[in-house]
Amino acid sequence: MPNWGGGNKCAACRGTVYHAEEVQCDGKSFHKCCFLCMVCRKGLDSTTLAIHDQEIYCKSCYGKKYGPKGYGYGQGAGTLNMDRGERLGIKPEETHTHRPTTNTNPSKFAQKFGGSEKCARCGDSVYAAEKIMGAGKPWHKNCFRCAKCGKSLESTTQTEKDGEIYCKACYAKNFGPKGFGYGQGAGALVHAQ
Numbered sequence: 001m002p003n004w005g006g007g008n009k010c011a012a013c014r015g016t017v018y019h020a021e022e023v024q025c026d027g028k029s030f031h032k033c034c035f036l037c038m039v040c041r042k043g044l045d046s047t048t049l050a051i052h053d054q055e056i057y058c059k060s061c062y063g064k065k066y067g068p069k070g071y072g073y074g075q076g077a078g079t080l081n082m083d084r085g086e087r088l089g090i091k092p093e094e095t096h097t098h099r100p101t102t103n104t105n106p107s108k109f110a111q112k113f114g115g116s117e118k119c120a121r122c123g124d125s126v127y128a129a130e131k132i133m134g135a136g137k138p139w140h141k142n143c144f145r146c147a148k149c150g151k152s153l154e155s156t157t158q159t160e161k162d163g164e165i166y167c168k169a170c171y172a173k174n175f176g177p178k179g180f181g182y183g184q185g186a187g188a189l190v191h192a193q
Contacts, residue, residue, distance in 0.1 A: 007019060007022065007029070008022070008029035009029065010029060010030050010031050010034050011028040011029065011030055011034075012030055012031070012034035012035075012036070013031065013034050015031065017029045017030065017031055021033075023035045025049065025051070025056065026051055026054070026056075035056070036056075037056065037057050037058040037061050038055045038056060038057055038061070039057060039058075039061040039065070040058060040060075040061050042058050044056060044058060050062035050063075052065075052066055117131070117138040118138070119138060119139055119140045119143050120134075120135070120137040120138065120139055120143075120163070121139060121140070121143035121144075121145075122140065122143050124140070126138040126139065126140055132144045132155065133155065134153070134155055134158050134160070134165050135158070135160035135163060135164075135165050137163070139165075144158075144165070145165075146158075146165065146166050146167040146170050147164045147165060147166055147170075148166055148167075148170035148174065149167060149169075149170050151167045151170075153165060153167060159171040161175055
């Protein structure tokens with residue numbers, strides 16, 4: 001059937017989109033008033049748009065639904081935000097427990113990008129961009145922490161014992177020399193009777 005004077009179909013409402021009201025995105029046409037985030041329904045433009053599996057989102061909702069999760073992502077230094085968008089109707093993704101593999105012949109992709117090595121702390125793959133070597137093993141930057149106090153470490157500030165890493169203070173306190181004269185401080189005086 002011929003399309004007499006009509007336009008494309010809107011990807012959101014399926015109505016006819018005429019040229020004067022058309023917004024194109026990812027090869028699809030939208031009415032300007034239909035070009036909205038799938039979650040919060042805010043109007044979108046080229047600077048606020050994020051696409052996932054042919055669905056359109058504002059960058060905020062996209063980040064809450066598909067972005068990295070956990071401490072330090074997207075909130076600025078020193079804050080912790082547990083908002084995952086439930087109030088906007090975003091359902092949390094199911095978390096899958098990691099099962100380390102014993103594959104001795106990883107793929108060429110894993111060999112090239114470092115995904116075959118497993119983090120000594122969490123057991124997940126460590127990629128080259130996030131890898132720190134310590135105690136002869138690969139670690140994620142976020143996992144490279146003292147086993148006792150949780151302090152973030154650097155390769156120059158860590159010490160190792162039995163395959164685990166510690167800050168120098170915790171190592172000295174837990175594994176350093178013990179007995180008379182150690183840890184008493186300079187000039188400690190002990191009276192013997």
